[in-house]
Amino acid sequence: MITKVNKKNGDELSILGFGCMRFPTKAGIIDEPRSITMIRDSIEKGINYFDTAYIYNAGKSETLLGKALLGGYRERVKIATKLPQYMVKNLESAKKMMVTHLSRLQTDYIDYYLLHMLTDKSKFDKLVSMGIMEWLEELKRIGTIKNIGFSFHGSKNDFELIIKAYPWDFCQIQYNYLDENNQATKTGLGLAYSLGIPVIIMEPLRGGKLVNNLPKEVIKTFQSYDPIRTPAEWALRWIWNHKEVNVVLSGMSSEEQVLENIKIASDARENSLTKEELEIFDQVKSIILKKTKVPCTACGYCMPCPYGVNIPGCFSSYNDKYLLNEKLYRWKYMQTLGALSAKPAYASQCRECGKCERYCPQHIEIRKQLKEVSKEMEGSLFKPFVNIGRKVLKIK
Ligand code: SF4
Ligand code: SF4
Numbered sequence: 032m033i034t035k036v037n038k039k040n041g042d043e044l045s046i047l048g049f050g051c052m053r054f055p056t057k058a059g060i061i062d063e064p065r066s067i068t069m070i071r072d073s074i075e076k077g078i079n080y081f082d083t084a085y086i087y088n089a090g091k092s093e094t095l096l097g098k099a100l101l102g103g104y105r106e107r108v109k110i111a112t113k114l115p116q117y118m119v120k121n122l123e124s125a126k127k128m129m130v131t132h133l134s135r136l137q138t139d140y141i142d143y144y145l146l147h148m149l150t151d152k153s154k155f156d157k158l159v160s161m162g163i164m165e166w167l168e169e170l171k172r173i174g175t176i177k178n179i180g181f182s183f184h185g186s187k188n189d190f191e192l193i194i195k196a197y198p199w200d201f202c203q204i205q206y207n208y209l210d211e212n213n214q215a216t217k218t219g220l221g222l223a224y225s226l227g228i229p230v231i232i233m234e235p236l237r238g239g240k241l242v243n244n245l246p247k248e249v250i251k252t253f254q255s256y257d258p259i260r261t262p263a264e265w266a267l268r269w270i271w272n273h274k275e276v277n278v279v280l281s282g283m284s285s286e287e288q289v290l291e292n293i294k295i296a297s298d299a300r301e302n303s304l305t306k307e308e309l310e311i312f313d314q315v316k317s318i319i320l321k322k323t324k325v326p327c328t329a330c331g332y333c334m335p336c337p338y339g340v341n342i343p344g345c346f347s348s349y350n351d352k353y354l355l356n357e358k359l360y361r362w363k364y365m366q367t368l369g370a371l372s373a374k375p376a377y378a379s380q381c382r383e384c385g386k387c388e389r390y391c392p393q394h395i396e397i398r399k400q401l402k403e404v405s406k407e408m409e410g411s412l413f414k415p416f417v418n419i420g421r422k423v424l425k426i427k
Contacts (some may be wrong), residue, residue: 032077035277037229047296048080050282051096052087061091070099077295082280084147093135111122113147122162144176150185152192153373183215190215205233208269213347224275232279240355241266248318257310264295271299323350325400326393333387341376344368349404364408372419378404
């Protein structure tokens with residue numbers, strides 16, 4: 032296993048991290064003995080970074096990880112877990128969650144602690160106003176947590192605002208060869224690196240979509256260069272080619288996946304892809320682009336929209352529905368466009384002012400396309416559902 036030093040604190044981290052949200056299941060519940068064996072075997076083979084969260088598997092992910100790390104494994108690894116900031120009502124509720132984390136994980140310290148799923152700066156500001164950051168700093172001072180970070184699913188602009196708003200120890204972003212221009216983007220990755228903030232990557236395979244749902248032409252293109260290399264290896268090696276990346280998380284749910292990923296990680300170094308291999312990615316991306324409904328490159332020139340629409344985010348969710356055969360597209364759309372956040376950014380908020388279209392280098396008829404997005408991705412029940420959700424969650 033190749034390791035990489037976290038330049039902020041000297042931790043030597045395996046470049047492959049274990050994402051603990053997709054453990055194998057049996058009759059719908061986590062297969063505990065099998066998952067524990069998988070975790071321990073992966074530690075023996077060199078993985079030393081385990082990423083879970085308060086909400087994964089309704090808390091059972093943390094509990095299982097805690098059990099798996101008994102018997103001397105805890106000291107050999109770093110645990111990352113996440114405060115569900117969207118459930119935090121006040122400082123007291125966050126403190127209770129910390130007690131739960133430690134009890135489930137059967138440990139008295141957390142190595143990497145993240146504010147889970149920040150999507151816009153207002154969410155971070157709200158946590159600051161509750162005194163959450165001061166409390167985390169106190170926990171860090173007494174050793175209960177070692178590093179303070181955040182995981183991010185929002186726009187490039189919000190990523191920049193958040194990362195510059197606090198002296199973070201690390202951050203976690205979604206990144207893969209399809210998301211180079213989506214969410215934090217390559218620019219955000221570079222910004223984190225330039226600020227000396229280690230980056231953990233999530234969704235390297237887009238939840239398996241870059242392995243299981245690829246168009247046939249893409250598979251053929253990959254195989255034309257190397258008939259043996261799998262789509263997973265292509266996708267993972269693309270990420271590890273980036274010098275800015277510290278750890279790539281993979282949510283592994285079988286022994287085969289663990290072995291395959293460890294094998295790939297044993298030979299994946301930064302700047303190791305050849306010119307020809309990078310050209311294969313260009314071809315693959317061009318095939319994917321041809322299959323996309325809206326040729327948005329997520330350049331962001333059309334932003335900001337005066338009515339808050341995340342234009343590239345809307346088009347990205349819409350495209351994924353077709354390209355990746357995304358089954359949970361409505362849920363993903365709601366999440367990506369912050370339908371239940373302080374700054375919702377979904378397509379039907381468009382007031383057709385036309386300002387954005389003047390700046391689009393792809394000459395996309397943004398207003399027309401947003402209507403399509405709204406029709407297909409929202410449907411008739413979206414607004415009533417969002418309104419009820421916002422009332423229940425007391426979101427203004
Ligand atoms: S046309 Fe719609 S999406 Fe474009 S700037 Fe105006 S309101 Fe925003
Ligand atoms: S300017 Fe055009 S291509 Fe760029 S993000 Fe906006 S819609 Fe997409």
